[in-house]
Amino acid sequence: MEGIIVRRVIPSDNSCLFNAVGYVMDHDKNKASELRQVIAATVSSDPVKYSEAFLEKPNDVYCSWILDSEKWGGAIELSILANYYEREIAAYDIQTTRCDLYGQDRNFSERVMLIYDGLHYDALAITPFEVAPEEFDQTIFSVRSDRTLGPIEGIAQDFVNKQHSQRKxxxxxxxxxxxxxxxxxxxxxxxxxxxxxxxxxxxxxxxx
Structure with a gap:
């Protein structure tokens, strides 16, 4: 693998999770409205799976809530989006340095990576050099037979550890x-x- 890992900053507008996913999946930082619709449609279509006990609010209330651009997303939304795109989503938490993997039970062949600072999600990408334009970013990676990304996974974890040590x-x-x-x-x-x-x-x- 050639290049270095970079944190691509997503605007802080309460939709950072959705726009970060849009960037790593589609190289588009303006997917929030569309992806909120995807999540609402998914939840609405399966009220048994997405019950009040699971969502912590009634199904119809949740669907209206997630369409509100002021509301933040989290684990439920990342799980739905991993299935929608048929790619694993790795979300690295800077404070704990933990990686939460969504969609890992579906044997998807590709993975994308996000980074979370306690309030905000940004995108992780591999770029040829430090100041390379974003169009050169690689954000989708092949999952190997051992269900890892190989060396890329170690590079990503090292990056997260460094962000942690810098208290980012x-x-x-x-x-x-x-x-x-x-x-x-x-x-x-x-x-x-x-x-x-x-x-x-x-x-x-x-x-x-």
Whole structure:
């Protein structure tokens, strides 16, 4: 394999997961609206699998919720998108350096890679050199018979470990946020979620 691994930054607009997936799958950072529709259609079509117990909200409520561009995606959405594209999605968490693999039970022959900093998803790509244009990026990789990517997997893990050592993550248990609507300060993801539940305010900015 020639080249180096790079983190392709996706805009921070509450749709970073979807646009990061769009980039690694289709080299398109503006797929959020389309991919939210895919997820809603998938969930709506199988209310038994996607039950209230699984989704933590009624099926129809979830479908309306995920279509809202202000709402974030996570594990459920990555699992659905892996099946939709028929490719594994590896999501690397910088804070824990863990890799969560979606679609691994389906024996897909290809994999893409994302990186997560506690709040935000970006795309991982292999590029020929540091400042190469994005059109040279390789984002889809063949899964080998041992279900790994071979050397690429080690390079990706080393990159994530380095990002961790540089503290390129947000500690969501202890970070401080300010509500962009009413300017109230909250600490940690739980307080932010509770404030959002009480006020319907979802626009938070991190501050030190």
């Amino acid at each position: 993550f947000t500690d969501t248990a202890n970070f401080t946020l300010r509500c962009g609507v009413c300017q109230i300060g909250v600490k940690g993801q739980k307080e932010a979620a509770e404030h959002a539940r009480q006020t319907n305010h979802t626009n938070f900015q991190e501050f030190k």
